[in-house]
Amino acid sequence: MPCPHNMMILSVKNLSKAFGGVHAVDDCSFSVESGQITALIGPNGAGKTTAFNLISGLTESDGGTVVLDGVDLTNLSAHRRAKAGLSRTFQLVRLFKNLMIREHLYLATSENDDRFLASGFASDAGHLETKMQETLQLVGLDKPPSTLALELSYGQQKILDLARALAKPHKLLMLDEPVAGINPVLRDRFKTLLKQLKARGETILVIEHDMDFVRSVADQVIVMDQGRVLAEGEPEAVLSDKRVLEAYLGT
């Protein structure tokens, strides 16, 4: 989805969340520029996934605002935020294990399927199949669309997770460790894929630990440590920043 450059598609301000006495996310602020790939990195426990959960609304924040393409998401429930244009994957793949590949993608592209009167007796629209084939081709998922999610290997599940997030109409794609635990060949494929997506005008915010991946794919890097933003900037600059190195070594 092409967007004008240099526009901040996502703006996070003073986001906070404490669990018991632990400040998982502490007065965190950053922005994501449209048309770019922004990497969110940091040592374990820095609060990256929590930040994702706060932005997507799965966890209730203690304070702060989230604005997506001019729309204030702060008081919206999680599913409404998704409808507003957020699409994400999860660190631990969350697929619908009894559903087929096809159904995953149809679900992603269907609107109003949570409304009984609109879709309880309807049939699927014809264009869903075409869109599904396109997405599967793009991500390179080679299995028959009638395969159940539980029959897929881990790598294939990761691909489906990404495909589903892609197929869902969105303004921002949020990927939580998309290449964690997958083999190098697949990892390279993901790298290429992300660059292809960027070329198509996608805006991507990705959490990753693989620095190699980050260096080759990201335009901007945001470093989090102990719930706060430690540094922001271009990959080479940030990754050689002393404070950042200390944060990683310190854990």
Place this chain on the structure above:
Amino acid sequence: MEAYFIYFLTLAAIFAIGTMAYNVSAGYTGLFTLAQAGLLGVGAYTYALLTINLHWTFVTALAAALVVPAIANGILAYASKKIRGDAFAILTLWFGFVVVTLFLNWRGATRGALGLNGIPRPEFLDDTFLFLLFAVLLTALSYIVLRRIVSSPFGRALGAVRDDEVAAVALGKDVTRLRVTSAVVNGVFAGLAGALLAMFLGYINPTLFDITLLVQFIGYMVVGGLGSLEGSILGTVLLLAVREAIRFVPLDPELVGAIREIIFASILGLVILYRPRGLIGKVELE
């Protein structure tokens, strides 16, 4: 003997509607309500009370019998927004118990444990064979409607809620709305089954809808297979046949009743343990 077969098939047809409805909620949406027997009871008593005490017509009373349990189940399902998993199941089990207690004690209207006699059915259905045809027709219709629903985009969304609620939310689905609607659908058909039961037996009492009936529905549904409407019909017919067959054992009736329940519950237990998919289920019991 023929009369007995007609009786058996009619009962199976009526229960099958209740089992299919249950499966839509539990097997397709993952909403494990334990109020199923209570829902049938509400449908049955709504029909019976309206026709006997308030002299409503067959059609209007039947319509009411579809609406009341649907609303009740919808409200219960709404609670699942805040009350999760185990606690929710407990709440629905409690609801079933409350329903029976309510009917037992509301003696003014329901005559309590004495039950309600002489529940009317339309004249053209007085013949047992015609009633059987009527019941089977309604079962077939229910199957067709429910099949349509679960194969629709809406039905697909229900599956998403069941398999991973968080992922469903991330796709923008209103999970609470999906659950409530599924519960309402369950309520409508459970109410239908209840009303049909009342009409068929001509007599109902509160204990008819207690935990023993709940276990029956759990059994029919789980043994037939979660996520399969066909399984629900199959499971109902097979297990009801097993129950009815035990009835012919020549022992003291109370003892036979106890043995029947023990065998039935044991079958259910074994299936839960060793064959969670049931006979032809699409989904395993978690």
Place this chain on the structure above:
Amino acid sequence: MDIYLQIAWNSLTIAALIAMMAASFTLIYSVTRVVHVAHGGVVLASGYFFYFGWTHGFGFVGAAALAVILAAILGVAINALVYEPLRRRRPLTGTAGMLASVAALIVIQNLLLAVWSSHTIVLHTPLERVASWAVGPLVVTPVSVLILSVAIPVFVFCALLMRFTKVGRAMRAVSDHEEMAEVVGINSKRIRMMSFAFFSAIGGLAGVLAALFYNLQPPYAVGFAVDAFSTAIVGGIGSLGGTVVAAIFINTLTNLGGFWMTAGIKTLFAFVVVFLFLLLRPQGIFGKKRR
């Protein structure tokens, strides 16, 4: 004023009885994560075991001891036959455990029916020959005194056990985080078994008292189960103190309601109040808020 006092005393007695059933149920859940609905069956079965002992020359205390021991064995048996095998096949996260428990409850209820018939059994013990005492305007029956004098020490004992003994701490560890408990060397399977044994015994004690307070009938198994879990859910699953408060709260609510409502409506009334309460506070009175 007098009648309120009497109602309060009766409510307290019944609340103590129910609290014992609910507390044992909720602590089993807390440690093993199983919604042990069949506990209602164990409680009732204990009453029947007591009856058996009493009518076969065991004496009052002997029969009570027999009942409590058999209840513990029954609880452990259910765990071994139903929940542990289920656990081996998959983590006990879904409703399979609870459904299996409902099936087990049915089996117990019908076994009791098969052995002792549906006939209501009234226990005739020397307790009947002890006259009730008049304490001011209050009529205090010996059974109610027995119940309260057993229940209160039992709660105190449970609280002390969970807090200060090695076993209790192990139970709490398993309850909080089973994997972590295993890592520090706790045999969680054994702890679960011990929980079932101990808390079923407590339920058994409640069953004996219930048999004396009411009578014996197979359908009570479900009634006890409902009392147990409805109280537990209000008090906050896993909270001992919450169960006690909840028992008093629900019971007083139902009894006060009974004044100007018929019996049927008051059960519905209690349910509706609890339903609304849980919508506002799903974790119960003292329960922990889940993230």
